[in-house]
Ligand code: ZN
């Protein structure tokens with residue numbers, strides 16, 4: 001581990017991830033997926049998990065060099081393969097009550113020099129095979145959490161002017177600040193933060209807007225909300241009854257857009273790091289919920305491949321509001337990592353919706369979900385379209401306009 005990573009900070013991150021993030025219950029198994037680079041954090045998470053009474057902690061590791069070796073030397077037909085048996089096993093563990101922790105640490109530029117068509121094939125095959133493991137997560141059946149570790153390649157991308165070990169230390173400090181771990185009592189920080197998010201959630205649910213209208217540079221978007229949509233944010237109970245904080249950090253309140261009622265143009269306000277490519281200056285135009293035009297100044301091919309994965313990939317499944325004054329936005333750091341960048345800015349997500357953002361959604365069949373406007377896809381990719389220049393109005397069912405955000409901040 002880099003000498004510049006503060007071990008105290010790393011330990012506190014692990015403890016909060018276990019106690020506040022996943023909120024592991026006594027006797028509950030914990031499945032961790034992580035890159036090898038994050039081993040120091042995974043070891044600490046494991047310690048805290050057993051201290052919290054874990055049944056068994058089961059880590060599964062990936063490795064950047066091993067991923068690259070596949071693309072460099074793998075036979076062509078291998079790019080359509082994915083280990084269904086592995087994801088079925090993981091899905092079975094969740095059905096039997098295991099909790100899930102994912103550690104994000106990967107180099108956002110890892111696949112920059114790999115053929116985007118190969119990356120898209122692997123991504124598609126993996127998305128299909130991963131469904132049994134992802135369904136219990138997107139359906140919020142079990143408590144889960146994502147947390148980050150400053151891997152070398154990632155740190156070098158965020159702080160390119162520093163020697164890599166120093167960059168890792170600096171990224172650790174940025175993760176720590178963004179994750180609201182500063183001060184004497186990080187658990188209390190999270191309680192106060194959750195209360196603030198819940199206040200916004202209540203205001204939005206009380207208004208029960210039919211749609212949101214976004215205006216800003218390169219953006220004029222009328223975004224319909226799903227029938228029976230519910231705004232969510234901060235800690236909430238999974239269907240197994242355990243209150244968890246899925247993302248650390250988190251600054252968003254979010255709900256389900258109507259997959260067939262989105263019209264107009266929207267421009268991204270930050271680059272999107274997607275599977276090793278950085279996609280810049282995205283602009284798309286929607287018609288009846290579907291993206292009918294998409295451009296990007298960089299990574300356009302990768303972006304268009306992503307939109308073509310299935311029908312739902314060119315529609316949206318999540319809309320999220322984040323004030324421009326969030327600590328991540330104020331840090332000025334571009335993380336090239338969705339877990340952080342999405343929490344700096346209002347965003348929408350291409351692809352799969354969260355069933356629990358529609359009333360009774362977890363009980364609905366795919367066809368019923370679709371009728372309410374819930375989108376379905378193999379992908380879920382967030383991209384950022386908020387800034388201090390974006391205004392948002394809520395449109396009530398009677399057609400009245402209520403200011404929701406002005407200049408990127410809550411209007412009331
Ligand atoms: Zn989000």
Ligand code: ZN
Nearest residue numbers: 318349380382
């Ligand atoms: Zn999302």
